[in-house]
Each structure stands twice: as structure tokens, then as C-alpha cells.
Amino acid sequence: MKRLAVIAAAILTATALSIAPAAAHATLQSSNPAENSVLDAAPDEVTLTFNQTVSQNFATVTVIGSDGMDWAASDPVVDGGTVTVDLDGLGAGGEYTIGYRVVSADGHPITGSIPFQVTPSSPTSAAPAAPATTETTPTAVEETDSGFPLWTIGAVVAVVGAAGVLFALRKRSN
Structure with missing residues (x-):
């Protein structure tokens, strides 16, 4: 179960990091x-x-x-x-x-x-x-950027995913 949690955390981190390059705007x-x-x-x-x-x-x-x-x-x-x-x-x-x-x-x-x-x-x-x-x-x-920064979505996904993994591990060990 711990391996699954580590793999899930790695996938969430990779997803969050891959969103950042897409947020580059033209100048x-x-x-x-x-x-x-x-x-x-x-x-x-x-x-x-x-x-x-x-x-x-x-x-x-x-x-x-x-x-x-x-x-x-x-x-x-x-x-x-x-x-x-x-x-x-x-x-x-x-x-x-x-x-x-x-x-x-x-x-x-x-x-x-x-x-x-x-x-x-x-x-x-x-x-x-x-x-x-x-x-x-x-x-x-x-220059004005009126759009929503995509990196914040990646950060929220990573934090929520990590919290979910930690909650599942804590529940399992009790």
C-alpha cells in the first residue's frame, strides 16, 4: 500500500510540474x-x-x-x-x-x-x-495578463492529492 501511495504522489507531482511550462505567455x-x-x-x-x-x-x-x-x-x-x-x-x-x-x-x-x-x-x-x-x-x-495562472491548478492538485494519500496511509495504519 505504501508503494502505491509513493507512486500516486509521484504521478501527482509530475502532473503539477508539467502544467507549469504551458503557462508561459507570449511577450x-x-x-x-x-x-x-x-x-x-x-x-x-x-x-x-x-x-x-x-x-x-x-x-x-x-x-x-x-x-x-x-x-x-x-x-x-x-x-x-x-x-x-x-x-x-x-x-x-x-x-x-x-x-x-x-x-x-x-x-x-x-x-x-x-x-x-x-x-x-x-x-x-x-x-x-x-x-x-x-x-x-x-x-x-x-502587458496585461487577465487569465488564470495554470500553475495554481497544478499546485492545488498536488496538495489535495498528497493530503489524500497521507489520509489513506494514516487510516490504513490505524
């Missing part, structure tokens, strides 16, 4: 335009690159200008971990914010925003533009 690795970049011309599209595949379903990308208009001209196209949306030009210049919401492979929604600026260059100024694509840091992108 934004880079964007084009990059966060806080200053561009001298409006881009034709916005590209977001995530560290893992995201779902085509429910992917949303907006590009909101300081005028309050959404300049996205197409639905987002998802190719693995890359999300692209075409732009309908952009205003004359100003502040823009890319807003996104995608769903990780594990089913959790990931949201964030990326500000950038378009400053059309004048004939008298020849200021170089910032690079179009740079890596973003995890603290620079606002």
Missing part, C-alpha cells in the same frame, strides 16, 4: 516602428514580433493619432509570432500609439501600447531619423 520582442522612435516619414505598415506564436483569432491592432483617429487600414495578419497591419497613411505628423491585443498559444490575452512620433523633415533640417526597428524591453511594453 513582445520588437516592433516596427520601435517604441518612442521619431520618424521623418509615415510608415506603410506596423509590425509586431512576439517570442512565440499568437492566434489569428481575436488579434487586434490600432494606430491612434493625436487627432484620435485610427489609421489602421487592414485587419491584422498573423504569421506565427509576427503581426502586421497596413496603415492608411498617417496624419501630417504628431504622436501615434500602437495598441495591440493578441492571444498567446496558451490562451491568455496579451495587451500593450507602443508610442512613436512622426515629424516630417523640413527642407532646412536634415536630422537623422531613429532606426525603424529596435528591441523593446519588457518594462517598456505594457
Whole structure:
């Protein structure tokens, strides 16, 4: 009976540990335009690159200008971990914010925003533009995880299973 209890505890522990890797969420690795970049011309599209595949379903990308208009001209196209949306030009210049919401492979929604600026260059100024694509840091992108963490389910299963095994062993020895 004790061997059975040890085997049951091992199975419960393995189950709880196998749930943890599935709880990894997608994170934004880079964007084009990059966060806080200053561009001298409006881009034709916005590209977001995530560290893992995201779902085509429910992917949303907006590009909101300081005028309050959404300049996205197409639905987002998802190719693995890359999300692209075409732009309908952009205003004359100003502040823009890319807003996104995608769903990780594990089913959790990931949201964030990326500000950038378009400053059309004048004939008298020849200021170089910032690079179009740079890596973003995890603290620079606002990410929200509104899902329930799966590791807690594994922990509860392990604790309840271990308690059940201990109860059965205690009952047997009396």
C-alpha cells in the first residue's frame, strides 16, 4: 500500500510540474516602428514580433493619432509570432500609439501600447531619423495578463492529492 501511495504522489507531482511550462505567455520582442522612435516619414505598415506564436483569432491592432483617429487600414495578419497591419497613411505628423491585443498559444490575452512620433523633415533640417526597428524591453511594453495562472491548478492538485494519500496511509495504519 505504501508503494502505491509513493507512486500516486509521484504521478501527482509530475502532473503539477508539467502544467507549469504551458503557462508561459507570449511577450513582445520588437516592433516596427520601435517604441518612442521619431520618424521623418509615415510608415506603410506596423509590425509586431512576439517570442512565440499568437492566434489569428481575436488579434487586434490600432494606430491612434493625436487627432484620435485610427489609421489602421487592414485587419491584422498573423504569421506565427509576427503581426502586421497596413496603415492608411498617417496624419501630417504628431504622436501615434500602437495598441495591440493578441492571444498567446496558451490562451491568455496579451495587451500593450507602443508610442512613436512622426515629424516630417523640413527642407532646412536634415536630422537623422531613429532606426525603424529596435528591441523593446519588457518594462517598456505594457502587458496585461487577465487569465488564470495554470500553475495554481497544478499546485492545488498536488496538495489535495498528497493530503489524500497521507489520509489513506494514516487510516490504513490505524
